[in-house]
Amino acid sequence: MSIVLYWHPMSSASPIACALVELGVPHERVKVDIRTGEQRRPEYLALNPNGKVPTLTVEGAPMFEALAIHLWLGHRFGIERGLWPAAGTPEALQALSWCAWGYVTYGALVGRLHVATQGEEVWRSAAQAEATMRGLSELLAVLDARLAAQPWMLGADYSLVDLVVGSVLGYSVYLGAPVNDHPHVKDWLARVQARPAMQIES
Ligand SMILES: N[C@@H](CCC(=O)N[C@@H](CS)C(=O)NCC(=O)O)C(=O)O
Known part of the structure; x- marks a missing residue:
């Protein structure tokens, strides 16, 4: 599965970077320099219309909002790794x-x-x-x-x-x-x- 995290150091994207490592999920990290305005480039806004980090793409499909990403990671990878409770519990x-x-x-x-x-x-x-x-x-x-x-x-x-x-x-x-x-x-x-x-x- 191809997973890419669009990220800037010491930002709302940082906990997602840590969660991916905690879960042992192979991924690529792409730095978006929010100090120079890279988050407002059209190609980034196409992934995240808010112009913020984090954005996560899964097989090219984007999602944004750190909480949503955490919950998706928990369900998709956490259950099988014993780091998220099974559904129905x-x-x-x-x-x-x-x-x-x-x-x-x-x-x-x-x-x-x-x-x-x-x-x-x-x-x-x-x-x-x-x-x-x-x-x-x-x-x-x-x-x-x-x-x-x-x-x-x-x-x-x-x-x-x-x-x-x-x-x-x-x-x-x-x-x-x-x-x-x-x-x-x-x-x-x-x-x-x-x-x-x-x-x-x-
Ligand atoms: N509620 C959003 C907040 C994201 C956010 O505010 N990110 C900041 C960095 S901490 C950002 O990208 N700022 C760039 C800007 O506002 O131009 C989330 O949880 O993903």
């Missing part, structure tokens, strides 16, 4: 829920924190950042309770869900989210980030 339902929680629920607040702390001057706001930190803290408490009861997101074993949720949390640490105030999350994130697949240049 309670864990499969939890896998979808927690990946959406990471990218959508937690991710929305991360986006708000990014704008309030690193965005254009007109959008920066200490009050917004503080309110967002409180929201993140509430979500982190929910995750901490789960990880107090089990070592990994789905239970006893590491899965792609750990990589997916851990990627969003890792970026939030960089923005100053209070992850380290939640000891089980802190310990789990360190274990996720220590995986060999997370050490690649991504």
Whole structure:
């Protein structure tokens, strides 16, 4: 199967690069230099009309949005490699829920924190950042309770869900989210980030 990841270092494409390595999926990586505007070239927009990375092509057919790509990789390769739960199991339902929680629920607040702390001057706001930190803290408490009861997101074993949720949390640490105030999350994130697949240049 021919799989190509269109990618830029230290971007939303980085967790996909790590997931492909974690799953051991043979693929080609094509760098799209988003600093020089390569993402707005017509040939790239034909693959991803949003002009963003990541894009993944499968036998030439494109897909975009990191969450969608993670979920596809989980189903297509994760089940057979023991890194994604089999369809029809309670864990499969939890896998979808927690990946959406990471990218959508937690991710929305991360986006708000990014704008309030690193965005254009007109959008920066200490009050917004503080309110967002409180929201993140509430979500982190929910995750901490789960990880107090089990070592990994789905239970006893590491899965792609750990990589997916851990990627969003890792970026939030960089923005100053209070992850380290939640000891089980802190310990789990360190274990996720220590995986060999997370050490690649991504
Ligand atoms: N929701 C999108 C976000 C993608 C995104 O924002 N990518 C950024 C890099 S982190 C990008 O390509 N930016 C280039 C631009 O906006 O021109 C996803 O998850 O794939």
